[in-house]
Amino acid sequence: MIPAAFEYIRAGSADDAFAQLQRLGADARVLAGGQSLIPAMRFRLARPAVLIDINAIKELSNIGIDNGRLTLGAVARDCAIERAPWIGERRWSLLHDASRVVADPVVRQMGTIVGSLCHNDPAGDWTTVALATRAEVVVRGKAGSRTVPIDEFLVDSFTTAVAEGEMATAVRFPVPGDRTAGSYQKVERKVGDFATAAAAVQVTLAEDGTIRDAGIALSAAGPCAVRVSEAEALLKGQKPTAEVIRGAAAAASKKSAPQADLRGSVAYKKNLAGVLVSRGLRQALARLGVQS
């Protein structure tokens, strides 16, 4: 299957890419990893007149930790997280888990985290992780760059806070404290599939062993990734007991509002939301040395 014809522009710098976007407006699409866009173009569901390829822009492929933030540029690949030297640290366990189940291992060589956020598939993985970790996205607009908290970034299915002519240039994850661990629990029909359901969980413990902070988010549970703030509130300040975990899982199951599709029924997916949050919490806590 062959895409409809288009004009190709390879941007030399972020400034260049942005200027082209501004010039071309709605006719142009940014090409990052292309792992969702190119198949859509092959089916001719997507038929942009111009592609602005940002893959060669060095400044957008950066991955770095500074000022308490992990910053990933717009063309930082999924696989870069899997291979990052710090990924084995406990505090990054949520990112670690997720990086191994996004798409398939070859697609991860090209796919990008920021691209996945911008695509905002309701069953995406990175959007869910970004919610649980309270990430923010750097969006370049006419008035310069601004930072958008992930909860505001994810607007609706396939719709984000990136407006026409704008581009997302990076995502920033706060560097979690030492007593933080996470877990990504995904049920998929096979490798490469979008989630039937998935839960991203991140927990920070206080000195006294209570939960200081928790991030809980679900994939495939609504128009886009869903934060289970009810579960987060339930957990905060509590000792991580089985009962508390059950409560959080129940809140997740209740909050989940999935669509029935080939991956499963609504009842099944709602059940999974609870099961996966529960498993995620238990695994995250186990990583912190707490058996629950």
Place this chain on the structure above:
Amino acid sequence: MRVSIKVNGVAHERDVEPRTLLVYFLREHCGLTGTHVGCDTSSCGCCVVVLDGDTAVKSCTMFAAQADGREVSTVEGLAQGGALHPLQQAFWDNHGLQCGFCTPGMLMTSYALLKHKPNPSETEVREELAGNLCRCTGYNNIVKAVRQAAETLQAAPVQK
């Protein structure tokens, strides 16, 4: 548009439409038909080639324009001086192929895998090959082959 891509060490400069997928550039413009097309959705991995020496990519989900100025390795470049690459030899020894259609992609994914993980466990091989489908072998022998090749390569690395 004009693109220049070094394929298996040989520069190929061609005029192509921007919509030319890398796989069709290789197959139809370079005449290298070892890289195959098995699906429309970036699912099957028959088209996997290696970019810049160590990155396995699905060449049906990348435009030739994106590879302009870069190096691509395909299955045709694996054997050197008439000798099969240890991966090819191991696939042969272990009956790691039947119809042969997925084989080039399997080999190239494995090639990149061994660059990153020279001594993968059986589970790691299964995980890393999960972007490549095979309908014939049931994967057992492919996994065996990759591990045999890993051993061979660790004992006597191929300079490439």
Place this chain on the structure above:
Amino acid sequence: MNLQYSGEEIIAADKAAVWKAITDPEWVGRCIPEVVDVTVRDATHFDAVAKVGVGPVRGNFKFRFELVPGASGDRMDMKISGGGFGSAVDLTAGADVSDAGGGQTKLSWSGQAVARGPVAAVGGRVLDAQAQKLISQTFANVRERLSRR
């Protein structure tokens, strides 16, 4: 795939004005969100090219419209078909037009979209959002344009 939507609009215009507007294909065509071009074929048929932009699905798509006004002036039905490249999207929308008092008119509308072919198989989740937008926004635009007068 089969998707259903419904809603209601209260328009600050009397029923006669509303009816006049929504039986005019050119006028209705201009209510379609992101419309680029309207070509009226006859009193009840027109083609519209609209810009679609949800997620990866982006571009100008052509839709064929048929207006089916009810004889009593209380109901307007609309058939919309689009597609191409082996796909078909058939939308039907209907609105009951009633006097809401105080010079206002109520449009109670419902619609459904049926998508077939690759667009449904590959772009189903995107399509849902788009079809909903197309139908609901069209009626919202009807309200807005009439209420502005």
Place this chain on the structure above:
Amino acid sequence: MSIEATPKGSMGVAMKRKEDPRFLQGKGNYVDDLSFPGMLHMAIVRSPYPHAEIVNIDGSAALKVPGVKAVITGKDLEAAGLGWLPTFHGYDKQMVLAIGKVLFQYQEVAAVFAESRAAAADGAEAVEVEYKPLPVVADPFVAKQDEVLLRPDREAKTNHIYHWEVGDKDKTAQALGAAEKVIKQRIWFPRCHPAPLEPCGCVAQFDTMGRLTFHVTSQAPHVYRTAITIVTGIPEDKIRVISPDIGGGFGNKVPVYPGYVCAIVGALKLGRPVKWIESRTENLTSTGFARDYHMDVEIGARADGTVTALRVSTTADHGAFDAAADPTKYPAGMFGVVTGSYTFPVAHAEVDAYFTNKAPGGIAYRCSFRVTEASYAIERGMDILADELGMDPVELRRKNFVRKDQFPYASALGFTYDSGDYHRTLDVALEKIGYQALLKEQAEKRAKGELMGIGFSTFTEVVGAGPSKHFDILGIKMFDSAEIRIHPTGSGIVRAGTKSQGQGHETTWAQIVAEELGLDPQNIMVEEGDTDTAPYGLGTYASRSTPVAGAAIAMAARRIRERARKVAAHLMEVGEGDVEWKDYKFQVKGVPAKSVTMKEVAFAAYTNPGQNEPGLEATQYYDPPNMTFPHGAYVAVVDVDRETGEVKVRRFLAVDDCGTVINPLIVEGQIHGGLTEGFAIAFMQEIQYDKDGNNLNTNFTDYLVPTSLESPKWETANTVTPSPHHPIGAKGVGESPNVGSPAAFVNAVIDALSPFGVRHIDMPITRDKVWRAIRDSDPAKG
């Protein structure tokens, strides 16, 4: 002349495959790798509607697309007398391009020819088709009611295609009525698709003399040649069909598809070669699907478990055309093997097939014509019976097996099973898997509330169609053929009417010839797939290559040996009767020191034949006296996650008996592959249609082919019961694992769920289905 090496046997040797070096180096030659000067590309316009009248087709915009050369429609083809093409078993015909109306979603509506792949796609997009939707029938049980007539073109004004039955209906009913125990279950084998990784495709070209060369992904090139003659009227001598390397077939590449006819028409009309390569979407939505049998299974038994009767009534969904690639007299294929490995005194099986607004097919997906459906039905049925009787499913099977001393065994449904030793195969399986230890573990787990299941399938297959008195396709008897030429220096070439799609014929055929003639298999070249050079054969599907063509090759080699014997006698200056073939060479009887090798004889055949006819070659057409009946005992061990419904296949053991093994490496590879497809069918692969006739599994994101991570690790073993009627005792193996394994998987899952009283779940067994079965079960049992 001298002998380089002592001749030795080649049978049973795990020889590495001869074809591999080219595949490993990207030098395979698949149809899409071909390119010819001036070649055009074809793209097909398809219907988004499952059932609709075609109001108008407007190709004018397409013709304005740069590079587009022509657009053809069903009307054009009908005018040329090419509107319809016969389906293989002759019960129906199929539209090439839709005429008047479309009958399934993604049906072929128009073909566009252009200078490039991209231009063809642009052209196809620009063709405007106006449809008027018609009511859709997407369910065979709705089709049965005949409220909407789908095929007014047919004489019979009904959606019913055929009724087929075998066995004694009355006696079966009586026996069921008298049985102490009767189980009844509706078992659906859902629609799935072989989905070989290489999609279907072709290149059609006419030379200046008007001769057609047709490269095509065909499992049966000779049958294609004849079919093309029947459809187009081009004389058969003016057609050369070549199947190049094929990237997997599994039955998908047996039928002749509309795209092929369009490509030939385009090449003729435009005077240039035309290539058509379907996309994955086209492959999954329009080419031959498999299964879609709704089977009502009833088994009668005595209280001690002895089976007394079997009745199976099937509703088959064939889609818009009856394109099932079955032999003419067998519209339901070999479904009569449904009595399986068991001694049913009476049985009755019937199949009623219906048209629906779905893609046509019903092909034998890694299956010898409906054997997979039959095997699944009986192996599920036996488990349900065991469950209801409170018996160990292993004991129930053992009790009812056909005994070794009963072969040849005449089944209640008319087959004569050639040979087998079911008890031994099962015993090997039980021992290797450690059945007793597994039972103990299962009991312990159940006590803890964990769900573990053990599932068996002890199937019998029927392959190698087939004896000419019963089997034909388009009237052509289902023999196969081989031609062998031995060259002066002791190498040779064998040509066969089969076509490997990964089965390794280039190696195994060479091994058969080498074994029979004492030659080096490395120097026996195998050529298949070119109708100009190979003798007429019916092709490779239904595990028939080894049973039929393999026999033909062995027999041809023996003909050569007989001719060589005369030359050997001449060389050794003795009478022909004094020469015996021993230790892979000719010896003078009782004088082992006096011998000549085949290599020496071959040289003499060209240089010093004496009074004998020079040269050394033979052709053999082989009409098998019977089918062969491979069997096996499979065990699956699964763990089920009760919260997510996830099924983990912890172990799977396949003990196969395919008779004589030619190459154990290849046999094991076939078993691994077949098991993986069986696994896929049991848990993942399905072509679903919604009630509106929309195909829901149109590409690899929703038609789920397992990866290395989902696929279990396979354990294999074998027993050998040679076929008494096959020249080398081989039975064929490619399909056994796909035929036998689905029931083992499902039986294991149902066993795991037995604490909940779950009796049956239709495939594919998804997590959602498992979870719901547990949820909806009797809470007291859980």
